[in-house]
Amino acid sequence: MGGTLATLELADLAAACDVLHAACAHDRAALVAEEKLFGASPRGLPKAIAARKGGILVGVAATCGDRVRVLAVHPAARGEGIGGQLLAACEAEIWQNAARRARLLDEPGNYLAPGIDLTNKDTIAWLERKGYVCRDKHTNLLVDVKHNAKVTEARFAEMVERCAQRGYHVRRATRADSEALSASISMGFGGAWPFEIERALAAEPPGVFVAWRAGRPAAFAAHDGNNQGLGWFGPAGTWPEHRGQGLGEALLVGCLLDIAADHATAEIAWIGPRDFYEKAVGVTGERTFAVMTKDSPFKRATIPPL
Ligand SMILES: CC(C)(COP(=O)(O)OP(=O)(O)OC[C@H]1O[C@@H](n2cnc3c(N)ncnc32)[C@H](O)[C@@H]1OP(=O)(O)O)[C@@H](O)C(=O)NCCC(=O)NCCS
Incomplete structure (x- = not known):
């Protein structure tokens, strides 16, 4: 029973995609396997772990800082203690990083989801049996971007024009904007927002829209800065002195039009102002996530005086 654990190598990526595809019914993990298992976050690179049985990859996990970024066991290999082995290996790494609390999935700058999908009841129950508790909940909104009267090129052009009349130049960012944008954000x-903006800027075309005023950014919005290729919107922000001028709405629609080129639905991640999105583009669905955490069994190390 159980499997053999080792470091997951880039050469295992195709097999890891197969495991994630079979295991993760609630998240499109296989499509972002490389980003989650091997990609950096603002904290650095993750440690990715492989679980094998008879030489075959049957489970994967990745951890970074205090987060378990991803954890999955192929359905055909469940109930044999492999998930428990992977989770224990992630926790050992997390406690070694001197973290006081381990959390699942919601790693700033490189998250598969803002927590465990509440409909993923078996995994939540399994984590509870492993000592995890739900500390918070977050919501993602789903927006139809194919058949939505509020997400059209004509409406975007109108909004850009209205912003121009108010003294703002709304346009897609270029990689040459990177330094000014990162510093301002x-x-x-x-x-983690500057990190996500950099990743969105690296896409072709860059997945970032900005409203400029007097050579400085007044508002920005991005898509696919995390979970690249899934059509997730965010991060977005308008500097306080420029709020209430329609900038956030215009930039949102610009991003959603980009997403519509490849997807029927956009996912607005980790939302704050739900009413803003409802009014700006309509909401067709939502997903809620549990932030699952477990406290370290170790006492805080005594910090020696300087
Ligand atoms: C959650 C998940 C990782 C569990 O994987 P698993 O390999 O079945 O986990 P385990 O085998 O360690 O634990 C399952 C049960 O088998 C039992 N078990 C059977 N044989 C065992 C053995 N030899 N040693 C230890 N436990 C064993 C465990 O006690 C456990 O019982 P419990 O559920 O009552 O606690 C797996 O269900 C999964 O991949 N879920 C979907 C992926 C997902 O949504 N991940 C989150 C987003 S990435």
Whole structure:
């Protein structure tokens, strides 16, 4: 019973995609396998773990900082202790990083989801049996981008024009904007957003729209800065002095039109102002996620005086 654990190598990516495809019914994990298993976050590179049985890859996990980024066991290999082995290996890494609390999935800048999908009841129950508790909940909104009267090129053009009349130049960002944007977003918003903006800017065409005023960004919005290729919207922000001018709405529609080129539905991740999205583009569905955490069994190390 159980499997053999080892470091997951890039050469295992195709097999890892197969495991994620079979295992993760609630998240499109296989489509972002490389980003989740091997990609950086603002904290650095993850440690990716392979579980094999008879030489065949049957489970994968990745951890970074205090987060378990991804954890999955092929349905044909479940109930044999392999998920437990992978989780214990992730936790060992997390406690070694001196973290006081382990969390699943919601790693800033590189998250598969903002937590475990509430409809993934078996996994939540399994985690609870492993000592995890739900500390918070987050919501993603789903927006129809194919048949939506609020997501059209004509409406976008109108909104861009209205912004221009108010003194704002709305346009797609280019990679040459990277330095100015990153510096402004770092100072105005911080967190993992500059990291996600950089990733969105690297796409072709860059997945970032900006409203400029007097050579400085007044608002920005991005898509596919995390979970690249899934059509997720965010992050987005308008500097406080420029709010209430229709900038956020215009930039949102610009991004959703991009997403519509490849997807029928956009996912607005980790939302704050639900009413804003409802009014701006309509909401067709939502997903809610449980933030599952477990406290370290170890006491905080005594920090020696300087
Ligand atoms: C959650 C998940 C990883 C569990 O994987 P698993 O390999 O079945 O997990 P385990 O075998 O360790 O645990 C399952 C049960 O088998 C039992 N078990 C059977 N044989 C065992 C053995 N030899 N050693 C230890 N436990 C064993 C465990 O006690 C456990 O019982 P419990 O469910 O009552 O706690 C798996 O169901 C999965 O991949 N889910 C979908 C992926 C997902 O949604 N991940 C989150 C987003 S990435």
